[in-house]
Amino acid sequence: MHTMGNEQDINEQDIKVKAKSMFKTIIEVIEIVIIAFALSWVIRTFVLEARLVPTGSMLPTIQLQDRIIVDKFFFKHFGDFERGDIIVFHPPSSAHSSDDFIKRLIALPGDTIEIKDHKTYINGQEVEEPYVMEPQIKNLEPLVVPEGSVFVMGDNRNSSADSREWGFLPIENISGMTLFRYWPLNHIGTID
Numbered sequence: 258m259h260t261m262g263n264e265q266d267i268n269e270q271d272i273k274v275k276a277k278s279m280f281k282t283i284i285e286v287i288e289i290v291i292i293a294f295a296l297s298w299v300i301r302t303f304v305l306e307a308r309l310v311p312t313g314s315m316l317p318t319i320q321l322q323d324r325i326i327v328d329k330f331f332f333k334h335f336g337d338f339e340r341g342d343i344i345v346f347h348p349p350s351s352a353h354s355s356d357d358f359i360k361r362l363i364a365l366p367g368d369t370i371e372i373k374d375h376k377t378y379i380n381g382q383e384v385e386e387p388y389v390m391e392p393q394i395k396n397l398e399p400l401v402v403p404e405g406s407v408f409v410m411g412d413n414r415n416s417s418a419d420s421r422e423w424g425f426l427p428i429e430n431i432s433g434m435t436l437f438r439y440w441p442l443n444h445i446g447t448i449d
Contacts, residue, residue: 305329306433308345308359314411314418315343315359318388319448324440325359327433338362338407338431340379343448345433346409352423357432360419361388364408366428372397372421377410388412388449397421405429 310323319325327345338344342362348354364370364379371378375392378384393414402408406425411417420426437447 305436307439308357310359311356314413314416315361316390316413316416318343318361318412319359319435319438320444323438323444325438325448326436328436329433338365338428338434340365340384343435344409344431345435346426346431349423349426349430352418354418358409358419359435360409360411360417362407363410363420364402366402366404366406368402368408369399370397370402370408371399389414391415395421407431 410419
């Protein structure tokens with residue numbers, strides 16, 4: 258009879274130990290999930306973000322429905338913008354859109370931009386633009402890009418809502434620069 262009581266005590270202790278172990282495991286899993294979500298949020302918000310391209314304004318460089326990775330950290334802290342960079346930004350209110358845009362940076366602060374005879378000129382020099390889908394239809398009188406702003410255009414010039422339509426883009430609206438395309442697989446790689 259004494260052994261039966263010991264067995265019951267051992268079983269109760271066994272159950273308590275297993276319950277504590279299971280509870281501890283559940284807490285550890287919850288901690289890991291919370292840390293993973295927090296880390297994912299930090300990376301997506303401040304470092305890198307995957308984006309789906311919803312329009313054809315960057316054809317032929319970026320295709321409709323391409324999936325790209327956007328650098329949101331390094332370009333802001335370690336590099337300068339250059340003409341030709343493909344950037345992601347929140348458009349100014351004059352664009353009447355709440356969705357982010359993806360366009361090519363064409364002119365920097367202080368540059369004079371002009372479009373005539375289907376060609377783009379920066380500071381009086383014709384810009385070589387092998388990425389443009391087709392010659393531009395409309396001309397643009399010379400404009401000087403103000404400090405704190407840039408001038409952007411889509412590569413599909415005749416089908417892109419950009420600085421020609423809604424004006425200069427404040428640099429503070431730029432949220433990232435495209436790094437590479439990860440989908441579709443047959444076009445994976447950097448974006449020129």
